[in-house]
């Protein structure tokens with residue numbers, strides 16, 4: 757079963773939690789993309805009504821508009837009933853690494869405002885411990901003196917000697933929807949204490965977001981070749 761099909765299966769399962777009249781948070785990334793499309797389809801078929809959604813990125817907003825999903829924002833809808841989003845890593849306690857799609861700040865704003873946060877992944881995202889995938893963990897920083905902040909991140913004892921890299925888009929630094937840069941952290945070994953790491957990263961002035969989403973997910977839907985499982989807090 758191709759990974760894309762597993763992502764779609766997980767996303768469609770998550771949309772079963774959506775009820776008419778809900779205020780939704782719409783995630784960003786290829787898995788969330790399937791959920792947004794499915795919600796649009798059910799609205800078109802009249803199987804869902806009176807949905808208002810808050811998008812976690814400009815590209816998700818564009819997809820939602822095209823799919824006929826009415827959009828709003830946290831200013832007018834500060835309480836989100838249900839958010840659906842992907843993740844880059846999921847540990848056994850349902851803690852997450854997110855943000856490889858570059859939308860981590862708005863995702864965290866929306867998903868911390870959500871009563872229910874359903875994460876949708878294929879089985880390749882499961883890790884024993886966060887930072888264990890060896891892939892990037894993003895930190896969103898203001899553009900001002902980004903290199904200075906990258907060096908400060910690298911020196912944090914809680915990160916135990918990670919490598920840092922400015923995320924690029926072609927020949928230029930990647931710029932987020934919020935006009936910030938992303939410093940990618942690469943860990944040689946899994947993070948020992950994710951809470952301590954999250955607090956240390958957040959304590960650096962100029963850091964405006966990071967990809968550790970701890971104690972946030974209420975459900976994780978995992979699609980594998982053996983089927984779909986739902987884990988909840």
Ligand code: DER
Pocket residue numbers: 783784785786787788841842843844853854855856857858859860863
């Ligand atoms: O960037 C993000 O936070 C995405 O949700 C990411 O975590 C998952 O992206 P994917 O569904 O394309 O694998």
